Amino acid sequence: MNDIQVVVFDLNNELCSVETSIVYKIEKYGSISLVPQMPDYIKGIYNLRGKVVPVVDLNKRFNLGESEVTKKTKIIITEKDDQLYGFMVNNVTEIINLNENSVDRSEAVIKLNSKKYIKGIGKNDGKLFSIIDLNEILHNEEIEEVTMALSENVN
Numbered sequence: 549m550n551d552i553q554v555v556v557f558d559l560n561n562e563l564c565s566v567e568t569s570i571v572y573k574i575e576k577y578g579s580i581s582l583v584p585q586m587p588d589y590i591k592g593i594y595n596l597r598g599k600v601v602p603v604v605d606l607n608k609r610f611n612l613g614e615s616e617v618t619k620k621t622k623i624i625i626t627e628k629d630d631q632l633y634g635f636m637v638n639n640v641t642e643i644i645n646l647n648e649n650s651v652d653r654s655e656a657v658i659k660l661n662s663k664k665y666i667k668g669i670g671k672n673d674g675k676l677f678s679i680i681d682l683n684e685i686l687h688n689e690e691i692e693e694v695t696m697a698l699s700e701n702v703n
Contacts, residue, residue, distance in 0.1 A: 550648070551645055551646060551647045551648065552567055552569075552645070552646050552651070552679075553567065553568040553569075553643060553644070553645050553646075554566060554567055554568060554643070554644060554646060554670060554679060555567075555568055555571055555574065555624065555640055555642075555643050556640070556641045556642045556643070556644060556670075556672075556677060557622070557624065557637040557638070557639060557640045557641060558637065558638040558639045558640075558641055559606050559607050559610065559612050559637060559638055560607050560612045560613050560615070560638060562610075562612060563641070563675060563676070563677035563678075564606075564637075564677055564678045564679075564680050565670055565677050565678065565679050565680065566624060566626075566679070566680055566681070566682050567667075567679065567681075568643065570626050570681070570682060570683060571624060571625070571626060572625045572626055572627045572632060573596070573625045574622055574623070574624055574625070574640055575594070575596065575622065575623045575625060575634070576621075576622060576623075577617055577621035577622060577623055577636065578594065578623075579594075579595075580592040580593065580594055580603055581593050581594075581595075583602075586602075588608060589604055589605050589608040589609040590602055590603065590604060590605070591603040591604065591605045591615075591636055594623060594634050596625065596632060596634075599632055601623075601625060601632045601633065601634045602633055602634065603623055603633075603634035603635070603636055604633065604634065604635050604636065604685060604686065605636045606635050606636060606637055606685075607636075607638070609685060615636060615638065616638070618638070618639075620638065620639040621636065621637070621638060621639070622636075622637050622639065622640045623635065623636055623637075624637060624640070624682065626682045626683055628683045633682070633683075633686070635682050635685070644672055646670050646671075646672065650670060650671045650672060651668045651669070651670055651671070651679065652668055652669040652670075652671070653667070653668040664681075664684050665680050665681050665682075665684035665685055666678050666679070666680060666681075667679045667680065667681050
């Protein structure tokens, strides 16, 4: 395994991270338009230079409670199958490099990960945080549901 670079972020006082290789952009939380008939963890849609980006509230998605929007709130944007997706986080705290000794991808972590989006546990300065694949947060059926709702409401 090679060294990886991750974006560390806060979700209601829980630290998580995502590999920078899948991050398209990090945006300040801006104007989100609500879309009817969306699951409760879909905050709405964000306009990124003319592109419609559905925004997932990660606190709600992970059952960590409500998200309070502050000036530190960010949207981490990824791209999957030519569609941009945004993930609302409380705060992006840092971008760090992790060597292979700082990442636990042990069998115990993998077995606990029934949802398949946890790639490992990162360790840095005495802190532990999940390394998450944001592109695995939404299941195919959910992506279809969001895409259909968007096409009905945007067109």
